[in-house]
Amino acid sequence: MKEKRAAPLAVMLLVMIYLLIPLAVSIVYSLFRKWTGVLPEGFRLDNYIALFTDGEFLASVGRSIAMCIVPIAATIVIVLLALFVTTIYFPKLEKYVQIICMIPYTIQGVILSVSILSLYVGSPTFLSNRLLMLMGAYCVVILPYIYQGIRNGMRAVHMPTLIEAAEMLGASKLYAFFRVVVPNILSAIIISSLLAVGIIFGDYVLIRNLAGTSAPNMQIYLYQTMKHDSTMASAVFVIIMLTTFIITLLVLLLQNKDTKRRQQQVKE
Amino acid sequence: MIKKASNKYLYLLALVPFLVVALLYEILPLATVIYKSFLPDTGGAFTLENYQTIASKLLYRKAIMNSLKISLTSAFVGIVIAFFGARAAHERPGKMNRAFTAVLNMVSNFAGIPLAFAYMILLGNTGLMVNIGKELGISALANYELYTMNGMSLIYIYFQIPLSTLLLIPAFDGVHKQWKEACTLLGGTPGVFWRKIAIPVLMPSILATFSVLFANALAAYATIYALMMDNVALLPVQIAGCFTGEVRIRAGLGGALSVVMMVLMLLMILLTNAISRRFQKGGARR
Amino acid sequence: MGYIHFENIHKDFGQNKVLKGITMDVERGHLVTLLGPSGCGKSTLLRCLAGLEEVTSGTVSLDGKDITHVNPRDRGIGMVFQQYSLFPNMSVAQNVAFGLNMKKVPKDTISRKVAEILKIVGLEDKAEQYPNQLSGGQQQRVALARAIVTEPKVLLLDEPLSAIDAKLRRNLQVEIRRIQQDFGMTTIFVTHDQDEAMVMSDVIHLFHNGLIEQSGTPTEMYTQPVSKFAASFIGNYNILSAADFQKASGEAVDCADVAIRPEIVRINLEVADESKRFHMEGEVVNSLSHGNLMRYTILCGGVEINADIMFEKSHLLEIGQKVRLSIRKTNVILLNS
Incomplete structure (x- = not known):
């Protein structure tokens, strides 16, 4: 039974071309002086040189990175603690933790940012600190991804058996969780953190609504640049996309390694 | 050495950080927005005034209609393309397949400001494609108007494709090759196989993906804002405008608009779940 | 009263009564098998002895001491699970050393003991490998080594061979029995496979619906079933x-x-x-x-x-x-x- 094998290839190729055109065009655009006809003219790297000598741009890169670290680390810790307590001591509460973790999937950027803003903006306490609001919002936005990553990791390593085995060998539940289970789900934690990095890197809504222009990240920098200089902006664009791609590539690579390791199980 | 249940409750302390973050930045803000949507912005007691404003003012009615229209269209087109894309990937494993999923994964993060920027270069007023269209005399390209609802729908479709295809590819693993073989041996054509077996089996996944796409489009903000600023009648833009506008903050109205948006998402989830249950009755797996 | 003594053990999971009053003794140095179909309560009794489940009522004693409410880690019991119980991030040697580390045994003693026990289970050349590089049978040998290296008072084996294919299973049955007899290790073995029970046990307890249906030596069980259930479960009567x-x-x-x-x-x-x-x-x-x-x-x-x-x-x-x-x-x- 021979089928027409070309059709699926063509479909995949077409979709890929459609998806890659805007990227390819922007990259070429950033490398040439002029592109008003069919072909670009005047190859140059000026944009990139200018960018990497611009203190504000470098600062925005630094901010983007810094804004990832705190919320992701905090979210990992609070989710691990919550899952430790619920899975081992109070399995009945697990359902509620799950619901709380999944709600941010449906309330996306705009609603979350405006609701946090309107609640705390007039507050006389430390809660009105804009940066704190932003960090809190980031924690909530990445909550579903971190939660699912950790939860799936726990399932994949058969956590209950691991903990019981460690207990039978004289370890406490706390020791078993943090010294036996956590090291084994490290790759799952790293993968979900990278996904979270991708989300925070790509964020514009939350930072604009919550922090305004007081702490511009790479997205805001791009937005401001594209208002007055589109070739310069295209270079910023390329750098942003490059970072995002590297992150995605890392995720894919780690995921592949992880599944391969699990499938490697030697046959008798 | 004797273990009793009492010290078990000490461990509940470890839940506190999680609950504090969830309460401060998820539950309380949401609850407040909903609560404030029932308070007038001018001060006073419980009222439906904000909802009446939405129902009576043309701008907000248009925002809801536009948002619904563009979300439904882009979700529909997205799911159709995703269906054929995922089917192709399913039928053709190998190098091309790996490249395909790699590209999908990469562009799945391609959204927001960068996406708006790329389309500006490509199809904006002096965009590249527009220039090429003018030189080669292709009027569809030469006269493309990015800064309209129709013009922007291309961007919506763009960011729906990677998401929907990535969500559908795993679902195709549930369509076993043996079914197709069995169907052929029983005299069914490929068309019969897809109509009678594969699509019904896939339907729950297709519907679930559709509702994700719908929510995704409904909430999309950064891309649109980058192109149009506040000058467009779309729900998320109007919501943000109520809270961050230069004039005055209208938390009640913005809250009511947020509630409308959440209700729309919820309705779509309920609707797709209800339809999906009809397909699962026959024992088709998710 | 035996080395291990179960006194009228009841265990309920909500409405479901899994153990309905088990009284049972295990002699020191014996290998005792709990045999029965799935859901008969045999694994639950084992887990009650390990301390992984709390009994609803009744007492468990070991070596003359009541251990009903003692923490699992303080009971001095070793256990081998059905599968997936090796710590995947640790090498074979690290897995085996885990229990000794918990007991704060000196480093050089640990490495000596680990080497010894790996030799006994025939895996001395795999010490530096990781669990996912081993076959299922090898993994269970490591699990066995890990459980007995701490010299527990009792060794519990919860269907350790059920995920392993038939041919290898035979070898492991013989090997486990040999090691158990060499060490004189009091062992409780749970299985649903009557042939396995026949090959390995000093005493078999046949479980049915949360109660012991019949106890005896393998020969007694085979030649003198006391009930229709016993006759249908053992042999091909x-x-x-x-x-x-x-x-x-x-x-x-x-x-x-x-x-x-x-x-x-x-x-x-x-x-x-x-x-x-x-x-x-x-x-x-x-x-x-x-x-x-x-x-x-x-x-x-x-x-x-x-x-x-x-x-x-x-x-x-x-x-x-x-x-x-x-x-x-x-x-x-x-x-x-």
Whole structure:
């Protein structure tokens, strides 16, 4: 039974071309002086040189990175603690933790940012600190991804058996969780953190609504640049996309390694 | 050495950080927005005034209609393309397949400001494609108007494709090759196989993906804002405008608009779940 | 009172009563098997001894001490699980050393003991490998080494071989038994495989619906089942109601059911008369080859009887052939429950 094998290839190729055109065009655009006809003219790297000598741009890169670290680390810790307590001591509460973790999937950027803003903006306490609001919002936005990553990791390593085995060998539940289970789900934690990095890197809504222009990240920098200089902006664009791609590539690579390791199980 | 249940409750302390973050930045803000949507912005007691404003003012009615229209269209087109894309990937494993999923994964993060920027270069007023269209005399390209609802729908479709295809590819693993073989041996054509077996089996996944796409489009903000600023009648833009506008903050109205948006998402989830249950009755797996 | 003593153990999971009053003793140095179908409560009793489940009522004592409410890690019990219990991020040697580290044994003693035990289970060359580089059988050897290296008072084995394929399983059964006897390790073994129980145990406890149905040595269990359940679970007994038995043999028996092992049934082609035997006439309706055995199904007076005969090429029976069965009366087991 021979089928027409070309059709699926063509479909995949077409979709890929459609998806890659805007990227390819922007990259070429950033490398040439002029592109008003069919072909670009005047190859140059000026944009990139200018960018990497611009203190504000470098600062925005630094901010983007810094804004990832705190919320992701905090979210990992609070989710691990919550899952430790619920899975081992109070399995009945697990359902509620799950619901709380999944709600941010449906309330996306705009609603979350405006609701946090309107609640705390007039507050006389430390809660009105804009940066704190932003960090809190980031924690909530990445909550579903971190939660699912950790939860799936726990399932994949058969956590209950691991903990019981460690207990039978004289370890406490706390020791078993943090010294036996956590090291084994490290790759799952790293993968979900990278996904979270991708989300925070790509964020514009939350930072604009919550922090305004007081702490511009790479997205805001791009937005401001594209208002007055589109070739310069295209270079910023390329750098942003490059970072995002590297992150995605890392995720894919780690995921592949992880599944391969699990499938490697030697046959008798 | 004797273990009793009492010290078990000490461990509940470890839940506190999680609950504090969830309460401060998820539950309380949401609850407040909903609560404030029932308070007038001018001060006073419980009222439906904000909802009446939405129902009576043309701008907000248009925002809801536009948002619904563009979300439904882009979700529909997205799911159709995703269906054929995922089917192709399913039928053709190998190098091309790996490249395909790699590209999908990469562009799945391609959204927001960068996406708006790329389309500006490509199809904006002096965009590249527009220039090429003018030189080669292709009027569809030469006269493309990015800064309209129709013009922007291309961007919506763009960011729906990677998401929907990535969500559908795993679902195709549930369509076993043996079914197709069995169907052929029983005299069914490929068309019969897809109509009678594969699509019904896939339907729950297709519907679930559709509702994700719908929510995704409904909430999309950064891309649109980058192109149009506040000058467009779309729900998320109007919501943000109520809270961050230069004039005055209208938390009640913005809250009511947020509630409308959440209700729309919820309705779509309920609707797709209800339809999906009809397909699962026959024992088709998710 | 034995080395391990269970006193009237009850365990409920909500409405579901899994253990309904188990009283049982285990002698020091014995390998005792808890045998039964899944859901009979055998694993639950094991987990109650380990401390992984709290009993609903009753007491568990070990070496004269009540351990009913002691933490699992303080009970001095080693355990091997069905599967997936090795720590994947640790090498074989690190896995085995884990329990000794917990006991704060000096470093050099640990490395000596780990090397010794790995030699005993035949994995001295795998010390630096990781669990995912080992086969299922090798992983279970590591799990066994890890459990016994701390010299626990009792070793618990919870269906350790059920995820391993048949051929390797035989080897491991023999090996576990050898190591257990060398160490004189008091061991409780849970399985649903009656052959495995027969090969390995000093004593077998047969579980049924949360209660012990029968206890005894493998030979006792095999030759003297006390109930219909015991007879159906152990061996391949022909179990007939008294009425059916009368239909087939023409003789009345005073009991509820009759159990006949297939290998004591003789198939004769000629008429022979002997009053010490039951006789049945019938027709071969099915034959099945089990390698060195042929199992024939014979229809006698409307009742099917299985008979196992050593395979001999010149003496094969054909379907439809008329035969006479004879069964020594003393070998027939009369059941009353």
